[in-house]
Amino acid sequence: MKSVxxxxxxxxxxxxxxxxxxxxxxxxxGESLVTECGIYIGKGITKIVVNFSETDLINSIGIxxxxxxxxxxxxxxxxxCCTNMSKFLRDTFETLGLIQYMVVFPVESDALQYLxxxxx
Amino acid sequence: xxxxxxxxEDFLNREPELHYLKSLSELKEKALGGNVFxxxxxxxxxxxxxxxxxxxxxxxxxxxxxxxxxxxxxxxGTYFAKDYFTRFVRQYISFQKxxxxxxxxxxxxLERLMPAISSLGLYWLIDGIEDFQGHxxxxxxxxxxxxAISAPxxxxxxxxxxxxxxxxxxxxxxxxxxxxxGDAHGLISLFGxxxxxxxxxxxxxxxxxxxxxxxxxxxxxxMTERMRxxxxxxxxAAALFRTHLANLKITCAPDVRLTFLTLLRGNPLxxxxxxxxxSKMQKKELTEKDLVECYGFEVSEGxxxxxxxxxxxxxxxxxxxxxxxxxxxxxxxxxxxxEDRGRxxxxxxxxxxxxxxxxDAMEASGFIRDKNAVFQDFVSALYMKEIEGRxxxxxxxxxxxxxxxxxxESCFExxxxxxxxxxxxxxxxxxxxxINMNLDSEFxxxxxxxxxxxxxxxxxHSGSYEKQVFLKFITRPNKIKIIxxxxxxxxxxxxxMELPVEEKLRxxxxxxxxxxxxxxxxDSVKVERVNDRTRVIMTKxxxxxxxxx
Numbered sequence: 001m002k003s004v005x006x007x008x009x010x011x012x013x014x015x016x017x018x019x020x021x022x023x024x025x026x027x028x029x030g031e032s033l034v035t036e037c038g039i040y041i042g043k044g045i046t047k048i049v050v051n052f053s054e055t056d057l058i059n060s061i062g063i064x065x066x067x068x069x070x071x072x073x074x075x076x077x078x079x080x081c082c083t084n085m086s087k088f089l090r091d092t093f094e095t096l097g098l099i100q101y102m103v104v105f106p107v108e109s110d111a112l113q114y115l116x117x118x119x120x
Numbered sequence: 121x122x123x124x125x126x127x128x129e130d131f132l133n134r135e136p137e138l139h140y141l142k143s144l145s146e147l148k149e150k151a152l153g154g155n156v157f158x159x160x161x162x163x164x165x166x167x168x169x170x171x172x173x174x175x176x177x178x179x180x181x182x183x184x185x186x187x188x189x190x191x192x193x194x195x196x197g198t199y200f201a202k203d204y205f206t207r208f209v210r211q212y213i214s215f216q217k218x219x220x221x222x223x224x225x226x227x228x229x230l231e232r233l234m235p236a237i238s239s240l241g242l243y244w245l246i247d248g249i250e251d252f253q254g255h256x257x258x259x260x261x262x263x264x265x266x267x268a269i270s271a272p273x274x275x276x277x278x279x280x281x282x283x284x285x286x287x288x289x290x291x292x293x294x295x296x297x298x299x300x301x302g303d304a305h306g307l308i309s310l311f312g313x314x315x316x317x318x319x320x321x322x323x324x325x326x327x328x329x330x331x332x333x334x335x336x337x338x339x340x341x342x343m344t345e346r347m348r349x350x351x352x353x354x355x356x357a358a359a360l361f362r363t364h365l366a367n368l369k370i371t372c373a374p375d376v377r378l379t380f381l382t383l384l385r386g387n388p389l390x391x392x393x394x395x396x397x398x399s400k401m402q403k404k405e406l407t408e409k410d411l412v413e414c415y416g417f418e419v420s421e422g423x424x425x426x427x428x429x430x431x432x433x434x435x436x437x438x439x440x441x442x443x444x445x446x447x448x449x450x451x452x453x454x455x456x457x458x459e460d461r462g463r464x465x466x467x468x469x470x471x472x473x474x475x476x477x478x479x480d481a482m483e484a485s486g487f488i489r490d491k492n493a494v495f496q497d498f499v500s501a502l503y504m505k506e507i508e509g510r511x512x513x514x515x516x517x518x519x520x521x522x523x524x525x526x527x528x529e530s531c532f533e534x535x536x537x538x539x540x541x542x543x544x545x546x547x548x549x550x551x552x553x554x555i556n557m558n559l560d561s562e563f564x565x566x567x568x569x570x571x572x573x574x575x576x577x578x579x580x581h582s583g584s585y586e587k588q589v590f591l592k593f594i595t596r597p598n599k600i601k602i603i604x605x606x607x608x609x610x611x612x613x614x615x616x617m618e619l620p621v622e623e624k625l626r627x628x629x630x631x632x633x634x635x636x637x638x639x640x641x642x643d644s645v646k647v648e649r650v651n652d653r654t655r656v657i658m659t660k661x662x663x664x665x666x667x668x669x
Contacts, residue, residue, distance in 0.1 A: 059576060092569065112458055
């Protein structure tokens, strides 16, 4: 477990936004993740990639906020791709039945390729 | 009695107490001391201290010792009076003549002692014996008791030589009766006058719970100081154990460190009994494993078990009620404490009034306060035998297995405030515990998540004024057990709604995942309510693949 404070970075790649949550994803950090995604959705972006490579731990409140993003994208017929998930994170999403609402890729480039190809 | 005291050189670490008690008569004469209530857990050596005091005083000539045990006394007033009076006379003559056999010949009538008393010139004692006999002949219950109880005072006043009166298990005197149990409350207060006498300091032992009530008796109030008899320090406990073994011609294997003895908490009775168990089990060279084996025998079938059974019988004689008491004690051990009495009657299987009576007896006896491991193992063994009907060999094996695996057990405790990100401190702690156990880092993430969920549940929903979460981690090579406790609003697993994610999305419910995750991660999750606290107990078996080689 790395003792890093949570932060969210992002970048725009073509018509997709890539989000990098870093650290412990809980209520406070989850809110900033929702805000960050909300900014892109507000600008008309419907494709979001969340790269979890730097996400250390997560809790159920953080998960519920992720569900908020899923819901927001669902309302605009958008797509959420999740990449670089640890086995732990993937298992957790699977346990809760969330995995069916996201497209999962091992790495970010695969997700971007998928979105670029317009399969979403 | 009390010539069966252990050799003085084997009586360890009680010199200051013995010295103080020896000087008690001098202190009382100068109004610097009074009576002493010897306090300490059962088996801590209170009776033995009295015996040693008796022996020291007996050998000298300044203070006459008188020892009386209520443990085996007949509490019917007239029997008690005769027994108490006769024993005093015997012990007094024995002391004067420096002949311990006189005190030991309990069957010899007092009349036979008359020549000895005359030869000592104790004519006042002859008068006293005749007076006492007169009360017996007149069937005068009250004066028989008064004459018996005041005999040491009379002796001290007539001779000018103080008498130290040692009353072992004195709380039983509260149950003195005239013709049927409970018909004459308060006879114990007849000791008040004797206790006030400046020439007669009293040293008392007994259950603190029961004596609490006795010392609030007006006549006895404020005359007694407490002396606490603590456990033997670890090194002395080991030394005493080795001495007992040597006397029994048993040696310790070269690598034996006797660490298991710490379980006995420096209790001389347990230490002696364990050594004797080794002898009974024909051990010649004791290993650590032998110690555990002897202990299993001792708490289930040995002298320690017999000792505690006798104590139980003293407080609850009826077999059905005794079984109920065992159930209640087992419940208290498993849950850490007792809840409200209404719920406990379901545990005991008796009605509320009967359960309340047993709980009162347990309170008076101090059983609930006795939180030592030996007592708890005795109760567990008894429970397995009497309630579960297990065979003695199975019971022994269970107890042994507990300690053979517990030797590799570690325990950590942590208290966190109910504040933002405090659960991360717990996550960090479990990570380090996992590293100590060589656990796989990915596996640890699951444990961290389960813990985080339980902690945030407590922080968010308990409404606790205490604003703290108490955590305990108990680890063994193949298992981790985590106990999380907090005060505040009750919480139960039954109250949780299990909804599929589609339903949650449809209803706009995004929360309520926590315990689903906890259940999926841990092997067992139990939620209990103990008084005003919610306790979550989670366990996880550790498989080989989750440990680094």
